[in-house]
Amino acid sequence: MDDWVDLHAIESDPEVARYQGFEPRTVAETQAYIEHTLARARAEPRLTYDLAVVLHGSHAVIGRCGLEIADLESREGVVWYTLHRSLWGNGYVPEALRAVVDFGFLELRLHRIWADCDPRNRPSYRVLEKIGMRREAHLVENAWLKGAWVDSLIYAVLDREWQARGQAIK
Numbered sequence: 001m002d003d004w005v006d007l008h009a010i011e012s013d014p015e016v017a018r019y020q021g022f023e024p025r026t027v028a029e030t031q032a033y034i035e036h037t038l039a040r041a042r043a044e045p046r047l048t049y050d051l052a053v054v055l056h057g058s059h060a061v062i063g064r065c066g067l068e069i070a071d072l073e074s075r076e077g078v079v080w081y082t083l084h085r086s087l088w089g090n091g092y093v094p095e096a097l098r099a100v101v102d103f104g105f106l107e108l109r110l111h112r113i114w115a116d117c118d119p120r121n122r123p124s125y126r127v128l129e130k131i132g133m134r135r136e137a138h139l140v141e142n143a144w145l146k147g148a149w150v151d152s153l154i155y156a157v158l159d160r161e162w163q164a165r166g167q168a169i170k
């Protein structure tokens with residue numbers, strides 16, 4: 001729960017929330033989000049891994065990067081990520097997301113991992129491209145976000161593709 005202070009500095013920023021499904025968070029919303037995250041982490045079976053991103057040697061939370069098993073039967077997971085605005089452009093989220101995708105394929109034995117993002121959010125889809133995810137679809141006005149219909153890009157990667165590129169530790 002102590003992480004709420006760091007997380008709030010990130011998620012109360014309108015630029016960070018701009019293309020996400022939430023408005024800049026209030027303190028109460030940030031605290032409720034962490035409570036919800038902790039409850040999901042205790043669920044059996046555990047389906048959600050909403051993890052803090054920290055710099056090596058530090059405990060300060062600079063972002064979060066997560067994975068949820070969206071469908072157990074088809075072994076499919078979905079990922080997401082966010083970073084404090086002052087640290088954008090250092091490659092931190094690609095590094096964090098690679099680790100989360102490794103975890104999804106190696107530990108959770110997923111078959112397919114996907115992500116969606118708003119096509120206007122170039123930094124976000126660049127992260128997906130940099131780690132080698134494939135653009136599979138451009139959905140048109142499939143979501144109602146902040147008072148408008150918006151498009152979505154769908155990116156994905158399969159377990160065998162990830163391993164063929166040697167990204168996962170065998």
Ligand SMILES: CC(C)(COP(=O)(O)OP(=O)(O)OC[C@H]1O[C@@H](n2cnc3c(N)ncnc32)[C@H](O)[C@@H]1OP(=O)(O)O)[C@@H](O)C(=O)NCCC(=O)NCCS
Nearest residue numbers: 016081082083088089090091092093094116117123124126
């Ligand atoms: C998307 C996000 C997580 C990227 O994380 P990151 O660690 O900065 O990723 P990278 O360092 O690899 O940079 C990715 C792209 O961001 C862009 N970028 C870099 N610095 C930037 C800055 N200061 N301002 C705006 N965009 C910037 C660049 O286009 C870069 O791509 P390039 O390397 O091809 O030029 C981060 O921008 C963020 O937290 N955005 C708000 C939350 C969000 O939209 N999450 C995704 C929801 S789908």
